[in-house]
Amino acid sequence: MASFSWLAPSVCIGHTTLKEEQTGGTVFLFQKPLAGAAHLCGCAPATREFAALQPGCSVEKVHGLYLGGGSAFGIDSCAGAIRWLREKGVGVKTHAGPVPVVPGACIFDLPHGKPVPPSQENVYEACCSAVEMPSDGGPRGSVGAGTGAACGKSGPAGFKVGKGGLGAATVDGPVGLKVSAFAVVNAFGDIVTKSSEILCGGTVEKEGKREFCNVQKQVLDGTSVASISLPKEGEEGGGPQRENTTLVTVFTNASMGREGLLKVGKMAVAGLSRSICPALTTVDGDVIFVFSTGDLAGAQVPSPELTVGVMAAEAVAAAVRDGVMHNEG
Secondary structure (H helix, E strand, O other): OOOOOOOOOOEEEEEEEEOOOOEEEEEEEEEEEEEEEEEEOOOOOOEEOHHHHOOOOOOOEEEEEEEEOOHHHHHHHHHHHHHHHHHOOOOEOOOOOOEOOOOEEEOOOHHHOOOOOOOHHHHHHHHHOOEEOOOOOOOOEOOHHHOOOEEOOOOOOOOEOEEOEEEEEEEEOHHHOEEEEEEEEEOOOEEEOOOOOEEEOOEEEEOOEEEEOOHHHHHHHOOOOOOOOOOOOOOOOOOOOOOEEEEEEEEEOOOOOHHHHHHHHHHHHHHHHHHEEOOOOOOEOOEEEEEEOOOOOOOOOOOHHHHHHHHHHHHHHHHHHHHHHOOOO
């Protein structure tokens, strides 16, 4: 299991876990607005308020983040968090009252239970029950946004996908610097160890035992793919479908602005390549969010963007592996 130690009392976290529907959501509520950035490194994203975390946007800080299931249908679920924050008086101050800015992203988990997303009320209730970030990161695995996550989605007919989940990890650096990462692991590829051995992925039964299908080998060999999705019309098995996403959230206590955080997000992509094989494919919609709590303001962090970026990549890789180590089934 990955180690986790929360960096500052600046964020609350809440989950809604719908076991029967095999979906859920995770909400991060910021006790003060945080500077953030977002880097899209996948090809099939489902996001909201993404522009609010891009350079040039007039909104300098945001009030929370929502990660959930339900694909495009789940984007509207974030309104539950927005309503909760507005009721608390949190948001950009306007003549019409506060307007909370809450970016979000969703995974495609519709085939694994009932094809429905969490409701806005589910997310609102998750906000009501949110707690200050536990020192150990709180529950992981098949919880919140990781409830219906899966991985290793390529194999011969009759194969079974691996169980993904929500993972977390922290990396400590110099002068009190910390980087914590959360990952919702719903990848097309397998999850691998530091030595590139498959940790979790699709399996198939052979001679009474289950063996990993090895997604990369399937792709390189040109082996027929039996996706968990419906095949295209006229095809017996169907090819890989765009139903995969690993969502990553990185927090650092270094004081950084949006431009620096965006660079950190780009460096953090290396963590996905280290822990998922194959990673960043044309059928994945990966997104990396990065936020600064600024609690280490005044500390002399050597080469902050470089240092935090290297730490972020390590934390992301550990969080991805952690997500499948805590899963169920």
